[in-house]
Amino acid sequence: MKRKVYKFWLYSYLFVLFIPILITLIVLLQSQEMLVKEVRRANDTLLDQVRQLVDNQITDIRRLGTQLSFDPKVMTYLNRETLDTAEARFGTMEMISSLQSYTIANGNITDAYIYLKNKDYGITTTTFMPADNLYSVLHKASGKSFAEWTEWLRASHAGLFVTLNEGAKQTENSLVYVQSLPIQEIKAAPATLVVLLNQDRLKQAISKVGLATESSVYILDGEGHPIMITGPQTGLAELPIPKMSNQRGFLTELVDGNDAAISYVKSDTTNWTYISVLPEQVYSAKVKLLKNLIYIAMLLCIGLGGLSAFWLTRRNYAPIQNMMNFVSTKVKTNMMNMPNEFAVLQSFMTDSAAIQDEASRKLLEQHQVLRNQFLARLLKGRVDMSSALPQAIESFDFRFETDRFAVLLLQIEDYERLFQANQEMDAERKLQFVYLIVTNIFEELLSAGHRSYFTEVDGMIACVVNVLGKEKEAKKELLKVANDAKRFIQDKFFVRFSVGVSDIHTFWSTLPKCYEEAVESLEYKLVLGSNQIISYESIKRPKNDLYYPLDTERQLINLMAAGNYDEAAAVLQRILITNFSEGTLSIQMGKLLMFELVGTMLKAVEQLQLSTKEIMVEKTDLIKQITECETFAEMEEEILDFLKKACDYLQQKKKSHNTDLKSQVVEHVLHNLNDMNISLTSISLAFDINPTYLSRFFKEQTGENLVDFVNKRRVEKVKSLLAETNHAIQDIAEQCGFASSQSLLRVFKKYEGITPGQYRQSWDGREALER
Template sequence: MAQTRNRWTIYLKQLRHKNRSVYMTWMLSYVSVLLVPILISGVIYGATLNVVKAEINRANQSILLQMEQAIDSQFKGIENLSLEVSLNRRIAAFISADTNLSDSDHYDIYQITKDLRVYEIANDFLEGIYIYYKNSDTVIARNNRMNIEALYDHIRLEEHMPFQSLREYFDRWYIKGYHSVVVSEENEWRPTVMYAQNVNSTIMNQPGAVLLFMIDRSKLLEQASVPEKGTIFILDEDNRFIASTGESLSEPALLYGDMSEESGQLEIETAGRRLVASYTTSSITGWKYVMTLPANVYHQKMNVVEQLTIASILLCLIVGGGVTYWLLKRNYLPIHALIQSLSFKAGFTFDRGSNEYSFLEQALSSTFHEKEELHYKLNQHNNTLRSHFLQRLLKGQLDSHIPLHESFSAYDLRFPLGGFSVILLRIEHFGKFHRKEEDQVHNKRLLHFLIANVVEEVARKSVNAYAVELDQELLACIVNHQLASPTEQRGELGHIAEETMSFISNHAHVQLTAAISAQQEGEYGIFQAFQEAIEAMEYRIIVGSGGVIHYGDLSGNDNLMAAPGGYFYPLKAEQQLIVMVREGQLDKAKAFVGEIIQKNVTTEPFPFHTAKCLIFDLMATLQKVIGEIRIAGKPDMPDGVRAIERLMQCQTVGEMRSQLYDMLELLCGYVNNNREYCSNPLIDKVMKYVNEYYQDENLNISMIGEAFSMTPSYVSKLFKELAGESLLDYINKTRLAQAKLLLISGKYTVSEISLKVGYNDVNTFHRIFKKFEGITPGRYREVK
């Protein structure tokens, strides 16, 4: 016992010691994934259990409903028969007979018995029909005649019911309903069902008659569909059995009062057994139709579902546990091997349970630090010279008088194959190596070294490769391979880039973007391959960062730097955007800008500098809007200069578009929040006056001042403060707006249009039009 306790203590200590290891992190991740199918199985089990239970309940209720409909239809038939019997001429006429029966009365009794036999034969659901005439104290059945004392000896509501209670029952003024009664049969009382209904006399204050229909109780449940091991019975309001299937029950397992609803289901325990009872209520008699099933039979299908669910969960645990263990070992072995290799080569002992990545970083840092100390001069000069040579080789800046093969031999570079390609790797995010408290320069060097070694190691599985740092964020890898088809070359280089990016991302959380050139033949093709890789890397501004960009995807046209559909941002589009922003229509402005970008940038291949031009053109349009909507005395006007600065810092079209949308929101919000500053009764009247008299060549500030009984300087100053622009500019813009409509229509010459909008001198019209629109009226008509 003590040894077992010590063994568990050691195991728990090891487990706590391991909690910092990547092994424990992976194990928790795999176990979390393993719990997903188990949770799904539990949810499916609950849903399936509810469905099975609902189907069982529906089947039971369907059986009870069919039984209720069958029995109630028989009861309705009896009620209809009672009406027919009460309307029988001979039966109704005998009500007036008294106790002294005449010969004609005896003959009528004979005829009534014949009629009763016909009624009984027509309905096999009946055991007998009795008619009790109160006036003559006569009870007529199909085979005999008796008085009420004889009827008491034959039929009672209860076995020990006194005679006076039976007489009081028949003396009621209104009798109609079903009763559980007992009938005498071979000196024994047998329970059965009786339907009683009185027949009133047509003569005032004369006693009437009572019709008694004895129902064959054995046929009530004759057609009931009883499930296996189930029981169906009928219970009245006094908890008496009307009828039942199977064994005869001595007392009800379920009381009438326990079934408060019209229909439902209960689970009860009786005589040491658990039963599930489904019930419904007759709309005619008010009796309860009950079906009981043993609980184990009722839950049989549910138990099967439960067993299947448990089996599936166990299977998930067994199979998933095995797969989890296999994957954990398989994925951990490379890290473990790398740790062991570093431990052996670097001379560091790895503390089991510590974080492998931290150890890897420390081991690499320490190892290279030692190597730098041991071979400082040689490695420093050799690596620097070699990197410098590779950089010059990529840029085509080699000395022409030194043969390349001699330079390769001097720097221990081997290029035995005929094909060359270049892979550029750009660092988008430094991941674990971005730590403020540590030396950033050292971390970047370490990351560059790690990336260079990984890409060389991955590439050298099939080809020769040499990596070199170009700047703080860019590395290049020269790949020497066999000349192959473009498809094979693309797949091989893409695999090298993707595997490198995946390894660096998984182990250092560093995001890279890769650009791959096409293949070139010969050493002098390295420069061309580098230029292609640079062009592909520049295209990241369109496709975004974090992926692999092939130069072959960009070279579909002979002229890569020309967009296939041309540059689309006409003057009309700019004017539409200005109007939308000036009116504060944010949604329309965003949709319109998105459409412009869609027409240009999403057409591939698309030159990156053209995308920049488009975004800057759109931002320049917003700069124009800022000047037009600026309101004096309102300091919350968006800063266009800051927006341009933020835009220049963006590196992808997506980021540029986001900055552009932010600027749209600020401008439209500014317009919508300051509409009250732009709306003033006097300003509205001035604007209306200008819109009415803009065709008048004498319209100027002085004319407007006279019209409103104000000095020209005051009107001009007030308009500038409230409208945000000078009154003269507003007059010119109103005239030019009409002039542009007339120019587009093409019905008038430029001189005629000049006169129609209030300019007497066509040269003045040309000058003002070009000032506000940037082009001459004639050019505007050509563009439109």
């Protein structure tokens, strides 16, 4: 077995040595092609820079013609009938100054002039002269006669670059730009703009781009005529111009009897073709140098790599042999079934790691469960506060750095929006996922200044905070963390919850007191409403005296008897504000106040002998709804609603007999049951009727409150869908006009006495019995 492993290692090292040698051979074979590609890429890049440089200059010059065409002063001057007046001469000076400023701004312009066709005069950057003088100064050496030059200027030009001395010896000013002025009246233009370009400056700029000094650059216009040539010039006849039909390309052709790399690109701006020609001998020398270097590298790899393979094989096998001596006897007995020592060691370590991982996993699970149970019992005061408590805390890995503690108690209230896309997940998994999100975010925010530990107590998340800072600052910080976490979780995950925050107390034995304070804080949701952060400090000194004098009660009853809802509601609001504004009213006194107000409402109904069926139903509903309210705000809303109905009933006893309107309202409601925005207000707007009158009218006609009518019809539709389909509760809620599954649950339970899920189960049970 030892010989097998030794040979295996030796062959492995030799194989590794063979890889760079093989790669070197491939590099050697591909080097020339790669270098050609690199030359092509470099030429293309540099040629693009040349094209961009020249195109930018050409664009600037064309912009000059456009600016002149739309310059009001220039157009006014060109349309003058005579140039002999003082005003015309002043305009001539302005034209000379404008041309001079344009020319100075662009270093590639040698000169520019405007030829006036009707006057046969020219305006240059320095003077105003007749056409024959202008020709003698600027174009006599161009190869064109004066007549040809004049005819050329009088023709229409849309703005193009031409070489005046094509076929003759090129001079500095052979390349010019010509454009009729103004460009928008090209056929009847009164003048022609001519710009003379400085080709030497352009060639110098091209030479700075970085193309090889041995290469030549050709610039051809759209018809294949040469615009400019730089570098060692070659006749155009040697270039394969017919093959350059694409937008850009690369060719390897014979030029002057030698192979050359030819790159070309066409400009979308000017329709010119830019060509770079680089002789092969420029880059073939680099290929020969690369081949020599590769041969030397291969010899070094074979010599040094072979010696290193033998030495490393002998050196690295020794530790493996030593490790085999520590393997148990039981494993060694199975060595005959193993291919080599590596398989033996792998089998041994795999089995050992699997046993250790399984043991660690079980211990961790048990430890976490026991830790959460211990923390929950500690918060509820069910742990012996003896001297053994510190050892128990340490055994569960609680690292308390100070003796100051506080408790945050989180009660999850709504999380259905988080799972709208995954309604099939069961409720328990949803809640676990929500707990994970909330605890992770709170732990992250608290970790900046405190230590925190979480557990579940009575369906709520309890967070024990070991306060590290000063007590006064820590209280503000805990409230800030709670607010930040609540806002982030609600915005990002649509989870609504309330938080009770205890005071900060000293030593472990006060943790039950912290928990009780957090629980008591959460109870004040009844006063403040859901989705709140309530600190014990803000509610620990509640008021226990109630303001509700007898004369105020009598005033409220009298206002109800008069049907004066506005004043009655104002009295009711004043009672509530007086009791809740100055300090925090205790829970017990708050409940007492609300039921006193309900008693007043019912007493008024009895005294006024409003014993009709409708009012009796409203009385029963008021008592039921008040007992189902979760906050004082909801109780206030129900009381005000009953007050409104009673006052409206007293003001409008006479029933309307407009049966057509009743039928239209009923039809409108039934047609729009799936609209979650349907309400008394929306219906009144649809029929252009006062909401109060519509509510009273509908109840007089049907004996039923409009809101109850809508909710009952929606519940009937829900019952039908629950019985006939397997749709999720959330989907049924949306189909029947409920804003959420919680709204459906509350309304369904109100009228049917059971939840939608229980109704579906009972329906399925009835069908099963019938079958």
